[in-house]
Amino acid sequence: MRVNYTYLGLVSLFCLLFLGIATAQGDREVGLNFASRSEVIGENGMVATSVPLATQIGLDVLKNGGNAIDAAIAANAATGLMEPTGNGIGGDLFALIWHEDSQEVYALNASGRSPINLSYNQLMKELKKINQNSIPPDHLLSVSVPGTVDGWFELHQRFGKTSMKKLLSPAIDYAKNGFPVTEAIAAAWSRSVPFLKNQPGAFTETFSIDGRGPEKGEIFKNPDLGNTLQLIANQGRDAFYKGEIAEKIDQWMKENKGYLTSTDLANHQSEWVDPISTNYRGYQVYQVGGNAQGTAVLQMLNILENYPLMEMGFGTSATLHAFIETKKLVYEDRAKHYADPDFHQIPMEVLLSKQYAKERGELITNQAMNDQSSGVDVLEDGDTIFLTTADKDGNMVALIQSNFRGMGTGFVVPGTGFSFQNRGELFSTDPNHPNVYAPGKRPFHTIIPGLVTKDGKGIFTYGNMGGAYQPIGHVSILTNIIDFGMNIQEAGDAPRWNHSGSSQPTDKLHKKTNSKGKVYVESNIPYQTVRELKNKGHRVEVGNSFFGRYQGIMKDLNKNVYFGASESRVDGQAAGF
Known part of the structure; x- marks a missing residue:
């Protein structure tokens, strides 16, 4: 049979035109080809979280008269x-809030401190017993005070409208009656259970079904957590830090030779801090500094502002090279200076100065750097979720919360329903390091929320959780929007990159990175770009890395609507009304 290809081509073209699809559009009717879907649009409120059921809970709070802060807590x-x-609730929390009435950005550091009765010398003795030079993530030495519950109550006391009983009620109901586990969470859960099921405490009874993680779609219940949340709802934050829950924690720690005590819990207090910020091409970008790595986002933006990124183009080897080399420089400062400001005078004025950024940026050439160090003299004296909410009044919240490594330590006090974080792993053991372990000190934190204002108005809350990747993710999202003109869903769907091999805040103080490290790119980065990066001296691998998880909400001040976006690679959802 002979086929008339010219005829078939004309028919195909006619069909495309008849359907109203321009051939230049590629795989989508509108927008960029790599976009997974359109933005969500709502006039009265928006919620974006990593779990669709949690998004719906937040949305219900808004529909019932609650504000963005209430929705974020629920x-x-x-x-x-x-x-x-x-x-x-065994982990820590950071938040940035755009408060419409006061026209101000507020920052909350709800991270916990190390045990008061564990000295540095005692820590080193304990590490020597187990033949370790640093704090292991699966040991009781890595447990610090959980700050999340106090963070909720600080947010609520200052800005909340709806009662805490109502805000915690949906989670309590789901804990007692069960919820279907989503796909990506089920996979991560199943990977975690084998590593943590033998930890002292009630991990297996609390977090497994017949000794395994729940499958996708399987109904899971956690009645112990439901009871804990009910106590908190009825008695307030003191139920956790001074009451029945604190007593259970104290007793269990004593029985298992842990160092966290009821005194540590009773002494805990979140801190409202001044947010740090920089102006990037007319947009004021806010972060939480101190013992969090938000400073790195601003440092990277300050260096990249000197590049004509729009002309260089999205995803080109020139742009990626500038990003990678900038990251290398900034992460050396991150490794040497970011620490609890109660214990260390951070040279923030220098780190965030445009002049310092210009000087550091001049070190970047057209070849990959093999040798980096911090540009500031060290002052020697001195797996995560992100969610965002917005309400009809213009308030916006960026909230990030974490156990640190996945399900944390796996230490579950029987009857409580939650695992303790292992955030203490991120202390350095070098006695000269600003981030060295000390009693009552907050460790270095990777979790960072982001917020942007324009002309003095809050317009964008966002986060891209994922350990050390997070500053890279924040910078990528912002440049995708500001420099490359993407909408906020496209900005999250765009092909991502990562880089490993920089110095860490847990390293020796004077360690100097003498390696190019390794660049990872997602598989939809063109191989021609990969080849060009290799020609610049980068070691490049496609895939095999973690590229973060993203949520974002943008306020369109002209149309007076919110745009919402969520991570397309996993289970998240943005929804508005």
């Missing part, structure tokens, strides 16, 4: 139940 309580692979 959604976070739900994610702690439904995504224990990333967060929970």
Whole structure:
């Protein structure tokens, strides 16, 4: 049979035109080809979380008269139940809030401190017993005070409208009656259980079904967590830090030779801090500094502002090279200077100065750097979830919360329903390091929320959780929007990159990176770009890395609507009304 290809081509073209699809559009009717879907649009409110059921809980709060702060607390309580692979009340919290009435940005550091009765010398003795030079993530030495519950109550006391009983009620109901586990969370859960099931405490009874993680779609219950949340709802934050829950924790720690005590819990207090910021091409970008790595986002933006990124083009080897080399420089400062400001005078004025950024940027050539160090003299004296909410009044919240490594330590006090974080792993053991372990000190933190204002108005809350990747993710999202003109869903769907091999805040103080490290790119980065990066001296691998998880909400001040976006690579959802 002879086929008339010219005729078939004309028919195909006619069909395309008849359907109203321009051939230049590629795989989508509108927008960029790599976009997974359109933005979500709502006039009265928006919620974006990593768990669809948690998004719906937050949305219900808004529909019932609650504000963005209320919705964030309710959604976070739900994610702690439904995504224990990333967060929970055994972990810490940071938040940035755009408060419409005051026209101000507020920052909350709700991270916990190390045990008061564990000295540095005692820590080193304990590490020597187990033949370790650093704090292991699966040991009781890595447990610090969980700050999340106090963080909720600080947020609520200052800005909340709806009662805490109502805000915690949905998570309590789901804990007692069960919820279907989503796909990506089920996979991470199943990977975690074999590593943690032999930990002292009630991990297996609390977080497994017949000794395994729940499957996708399987109904899971955590009645112990439901009871814990009910106590908190009825008695307030003191139930956790001074009451029945604190007593259970104290007793269990004593029985298992842990160092966290009821005194540590009773002494805990979150801190409202001044947010740090920089102006990037007319947009004011806010972060939480101190013992969090948000400073790195601003440092990277300050260097990249000197590049004509729009002309260089998205995803080109020239742009990626500038990003990678900038990251290398900034992460050396991150490794040497970011620490609890109560114990260390951070040279923030220098780190965030445009002049310092210009000087550091001049070190970048057209070849990959093999030798980096911090540009500031060290002052020697001195797996996560992100969610965002917005309400009809213009308030916006960026909230990030974590156990640190997935399900944390796996230490579950019987009857409580939650695992302790292992955030203490991120202390350095070098006595000269700003981030060295000390009693009552907050460790270095990777979790960072992001917020942007324009002309003095809050317009964008976002986060891209994922350990050390997070500053890279924040910078990528912002440049995708500001420099490359993407909408906020496209900005999250765009092909991503990562880089490993920089110095860490847990390293020796004077360690100097003498390696190019390794660049990882997602598989939809063209191989021609990969080849060009290799020609610049980079070691490049396609895939085999973690590229973060993203949520974002943008306020369109002209149309007076919100645009919402969520991570297309996993289970998240943005929803508005």
